[in-house]
Amino acid sequence: MSEVIKIRKGLNIPLAGKAEKVFGQTHLPGLFAIKPTDFHGLTPKMVVKADDLVQIGSVLFHDKFRPEIKFVSPVSGVVKDIVRGERRIIQEVIIENNGKDEYVDFGAQTFASLNREVVIQKMLETGAWPYLRQRPYNILANPEVTPKAIFISGFDTSPLAIDIEFALAGQEDAFKAGIEVLKFLAPEVHLGLEKNSASKAYSGLSGVKIHHFSGPHPAGNVGIQIHHTTPINKGERVWTVQPQDVVSIGNIFLTGKHDFTRVVAVAGSEVKKPLYYRSRLGSSVSELLKDNLKEGSLRIISGNVLTGDQIPDDGYLGFFHNLITVIPEGDEYEFLGWALPGFGKFSHSRTFFSWLRKDKKEYKLNANKHGSVRAIVVSGEYEKVLPMDILFEFLIKAIMSDDVDKMEQLGIYEIVEEDIALCEYADTSKQELQSILRGGIELMIKELG
Amino acid sequence: MKALRKLLDNIKPHVSKGGRFEKLHSTFDAFETLLFVPNHTNKNGVHVRDYADMKRTMIIVVMALVPTLLFGIWNTGYQHFLALGESAPFWDVFLHGLVRVLPLIVVSYVTGLSIEFAVAQIRGHEVNEGFLVSGMLIPLILPVDVPLWMVVLATAFAVILGKEIFGGTGMNIWNPALLARAFLFFAYPAQMSGDLVWISGLNEMGAQIADGFSGATALGAAVLGDTDKYTLIDSFLGFLPGSIGETSTLAILLGAVVLIFTGVGNWKIMLSVFVGGFLMGWVFNVFGTESTNGLMHISAIQHLTLGGFAFGAVFMATDPVSATRTERGKWIYGFLIGVFAILIRVFNPAYPEGMMLAILLLNTFAPLIDYFVVDRNIKRRLKRSVVKA
DSSP states (O other): OOEEEEOOSSOOOBBSSSEEEEEEEOOSSSSSOOOOOGTTTEEEEEEEEETTTOOOOOOOESSSOOOOOOOOSOEEEEEEEEEEEGGGGGGEEEEEEEOOOOBOOOOOOOOGGGHHHHHHHHHHHTOOOGGGGTTTTTOOOOOOOSEEEEEOOOOOOOOOOOOHHHHHHHHHHHHHHHHHHHHSSOOOOOEEETTTTTOOTTTTOTTOOOEEESSSSTTOOOHHHHHHHHHOTTTEEEEEEOHHHHHHHHHHHSSOOOOEEEEEESSSSBBOOOOOEETTTTSSSSHHHHTOBOOEEEEEESTTTTTTTEEEETOOOOTTTOEEEEEEOOOEETTTTTTOOTOOOOOSSSEEEEEGOOOOOOOOOOBBOOOOOOOSSSSSSHHHOOOOOOOHHHHHHHTTTTHHHHHHHHHGGGGOHHHHHHHHHTTTOOOOOOHHHHHHHHHHHHHHH | HHHHHHHHHHHHHHHHHTTGGGGGGHHHHHHHHEEEEOBBBBOOSSSSOOSSSSHHHHHHHHHHHHHHHHHHHHHHHHHHHHHTTOOOOHHHHHHHHHHHHHHHHHHHHHHHHHHHHHHHHTTTTOOTTHHHHHHHHHHHOTTTTHHHHHHHHHHHHHHHTGGGTTTTTTTTOOOOOOOEEEHHHHHHHHHHHSSSSSSSTTHGGGGGGTTTTTOOOOOHHHTTTTSSSOOHHHHHHTOOOSSSSTTTTTHHHHHHHHHHHOOOOOOHHHHHHHHHHHHHHHHHHHTTTTSSGGGGOOHHHHHHTSHHHIIIIIIITTTTSSSSSHHHHHHHHHHHHHHHHHHHHOOOSSOOHHHHHHHHHHHHHHHHHHHHHHHHHHHHHHHHHHOOO
């Protein structure tokens, strides 16, 4: 038992529409897609083309510069379409589900026979490698590198996030097997847990460093947890994995089959019945949203409101997402909105009178910008919601001026978009901070490799 | 509302790209966003943003200035009638003040906003909200009898040379309102200092001035040895002559409460300014007992209520753009402002006001203070990786 690390800075945004911890009934949709755009650092090279038959585990595409990193199909059926966007970037590889769940059998493996090379080989071949994301930069993990640690955050504090311990119920054995596999990949495996974690999946793990955290979002972000326990210095690498992905990894070695089942939630103020569902990675959201949405102009998000991607109502769940959030679009004008008292307007500052409403616990927030883009004026805003020893305003200015040296000195190795999403939420100057940060990261990769 | 929205929607195509009046786009946009929060939604990144934006931040500051404005208007009338030795009913007093102060505010806003609109139009940018606050601050730091044409000049100087040439709101080095004041201080010193300018109409009163009445401010009197002209209570509550908004420490503190509570004004800067000023005043009290300089004998606590000290601490030093940006830096910045303000005030009997100069000085050094705080952050990170190796 380690002591509890108290995260003081941050903010829990009280969104309405949290999913009830009950599983809803659904059946798998007809269409699935893997989106190459979900993976930073990937240049996809297609292996299949339209009308090819695939099984669960068949390779769809691989990384052009590292062909051993493969991306496989989550369902069996037929490749329906390869959707390209501007500059011919592949946006979606769409597969039509034949409902038969035919798996590629990669062969189960006893743990006695495992070593690092065998584990890496198997994960690459089965399409499980993309579950590993590498810090700095949150890019595809490099199989030729040994990271200093693997870090898993066992809980999610983002707005309306699923309860991961609830999602893992019944899959404890596969989770533990996954952890055993991961131990081969790095000298240390760390697990960040909530203060009062009670999950059976997380107890009794040997050889794993456990840390307990308390505090508001982003306490559940793996980047924040790494910063407070084993911060990333220049030249170091840390690989991160999500808990449900650890279950998939465990199942690959236990059963020889890559199972893409995921527990997801549909939540948000515009969802009629926010519930949990058993779905599959890459699923189209059409079945989950059918007859479940309120009227009006809506924003459907794969992921959470801070870091997710906007999708149409027949879009696809992202590779790393286990939540669909639906909120009002908010594309309306508001007469004198900035001058009114705003009793119903939640704000992290107290510039609106919503702080008087002690009774109101949740708010319906929309996607309106609530202002226009301005130069950075107010100081100290970012620091209030970023629990890291990083002067983010100076880092963002270094990025804006393409100052690679300063970016490195100010901590760009330790920070990715999800860690500063709250800064972007709170920013009175309405800057696109996450986008600017990714631009800075890409410049770093280009200049320094 | 609907009719207004319709009207704006009808005008919009004419002021947008391709329309006949596309050159007036910034002007139209400024009025449109004043009336309606735009319907723009978040595109890239977070899907939900906080309701607070620049306009909200600025309007909170203007709200915080209301107590000082209202008291300043009343006090203008009060000092006027005091000088005449007459007593007048409340509304007469207030009305007198209003008639003298309102033109200053109007002139300040009209000058500043016209320039801002013009510059925004020329650049093709949106009009920024920065001047909503500066426009209110400028009159409040001037003596009430200042000629209107001087206000125009000073405001134009501050907006053009103090802000726009650097890139507009968010880019200025110095506090624009203080630049306006400094401009007048150095260009027209006779109208900015002395015994006659602080009280409305005193210049013209001549023989009507009540017996024994002097228009000197507390600081001006202290130079001549009279350190007890106004009691601590008087100077705290504000019943003394001075620039329009600076006299009532109480009203200023009310504004400070609003700013701190809403998170718009930084309490660290305010507190450290007061601490620095108090310490310096105390040093003079202790070491200056033999001095003939009357200003050294003003009690440290009273220093905080005199002149532009409190107003500068709460409304000027806290301007986020010209202050230090790091939290650590704010303590140093504020403390030095307090120290220098009292230092300049005491050693400058010809014009015993140091707050404006102290803030402008520290505005210049703010980036340097930040540099050292950032450097420490960088060194901490480097040390961590060296230790690892």
